[in-house]
Amino acid sequence: MKIYGNKLIKETMLNMSQKDRMAHSFLICGEKGLGKKTIADWLAALLVCESAEKPCFACRSCHLASEHTHPDIIYAEHSGKLGGFSVDTVREICSDAYIKPNNGERKIYIFTEADKITVQAQNSLLKLIEEPPDHAYFIFTVTDRNVILETIRSRVITLSAAPVSREDTLAALAENGVSDSEANDAVSVFGGNIGKCLDYVKSDAMKSAVDLTKKVTDCIINRDEYGILKNLTDASADKDMFRTVIGMLDSIIRDALALRYDPDSMTGCYERGARELSSGTTLNACEKMHDALGKAYSLIDKNVNIKLIASVLCGEITAFRQL
Ligand SMILES: [Zn+2]
Structure with missing residues (x-):
């Protein structure tokens, strides 16, 4: 141990x-x-x-x-x-x-x-x-x-508990039998969070979730309403996938908020996206998106149609992004 x-x-x-x-x-x-x-x-x-x-x-x-x-x-x-x-x-x-x-x-x-x-x-x-x-x-x-x-x-x-150094993360992943290239890939997504890196390496679903989350983030940055809806709808085909994407998207928005106060603060899976959101979006819009994501997350287990949650969320994000 x-x-x-x-x-x-x-x-x-x-x-x-x-x-x-x-x-x-x-x-x-x-x-x-x-x-x-x-x-x-x-x-x-x-x-x-x-x-x-x-x-x-x-x-x-x-x-x-x-x-x-x-x-x-x-x-x-x-x-x-x-x-x-x-x-x-x-x-x-x-x-x-x-x-x-x-x-x-x-x-x-x-x-x-x-x-x-x-x-x-x-x-x-x-x-x-x-x-x-x-x-x-x-x-x-x-x-x-x-x-x-x-x-x-x-x-x-x-x-x-804090994230660990890149060196330590790579060592921990190697100890768990992860190849160098996969380990480097995981660290680029989840930094010094060993548990999340291991999840990412072991699960194709997690890789798809990260991919979709990054796409949604890019669409938010580019004010691409259709793209946000399309990718959120893709994620909504599976309840667990949707939950993971919403959770990770929220981490990116939180990073975008936290970056205003601490340039090294980062817990989400998409550093570049968080930085672009932080510099290109108002504080108010980020806070509102965070609230909307929290609301969407809490509805997932309440028997609300997931596609409906996705489309309402998309509408809200698009509206806030205009602020
Ligand atoms: Zn002992």
């Missing part, structure tokens, strides 16, 4: 461990694909490792941690369509946390992809996080830290 890049996170965790001043709760945040779950797994191994140099990835505990079979590393089970955590799951954890660990001295509860955790679930966990038993540790991973209540956020160590 290896964390690429993210030196600050690693140093923060190692420092706490070496000084024997480990915090009990962590919030690992960052966009999809940046390795939040790997960081959580690595932190869990650090917490249970039996060697002096932690995490060693050689001892029995580290081995069980890497295999996800350590009895004291508990992954909270997701439930329901939204993938939150059920009241029962949270209740179980709340009582289990007071029971001593099976193996060593620590018990770790990991809530991955906790973006859909309800306020009720967070409130149930609050007391535990405020006054955890000595052996209990909690790790949450989220894309948006704001979903976590301030009362909890103020009691956890927040660590932000």
Whole structure:
């Protein structure tokens, strides 16, 4: 198990461990694909490792941690369509946390992809996080830290996963058996986001989605209403494809917005497109497009005809682009 890049996170965790001043709760945040779950797994191994140099990835505990079979590393089970955590799951954890660990001295509860955790679930966990038993540790991973209540956020160590260097991304892709040329292609689309690069390399659907997203972006830049409609309609033939394209298009619009404040900010798949949009479109138009994309995205799962969503969205984007 290896964390690429993210030196600050690693140093923060190692420092706490070496000084024997480990915090009990962590919030690992960052966009999809940046390795939040790997960081959580690595932190869990650090917490249970039996060697002096932690995490060693050689001892029995580290081995069980890497295999996800350590009895004291508990992954909270997701439930329901939204993938939150059920009241029962949270209740179980709340009582289990007071029971001593099976193996060593620590018990770790990991809530991955906790973006859909309800306020009720967070409130149930609050007391535990405020006054955890000595052996209990909690790790949450989220894309948006704001979903976590301030009362909890103020009691956890927040660590932000960041994109890694080009060198590290290429190394990670090579380790996953990706050829040099494919790796270079993926990095040109998704930069230092290893997870997204891997998705892109492995999936033809993802490649088509990126292609369509770039085409729509170009049409927005060129004020080509027919092109926007045609490409969005092409994407709407498949619900998953449409969802991916809308999500990626929104990332490009967000990049175009963020670029006004930070020239290095980039999370989407089309750097040139984001830069052209940023310089050639008003702030107001970008914000309105972002809202329209968010609205379209939320309608996808509400049984609204996808082609209709595509055509309404096209009309809105075209109107905003005139602003
Ligand atoms: Zn170990």
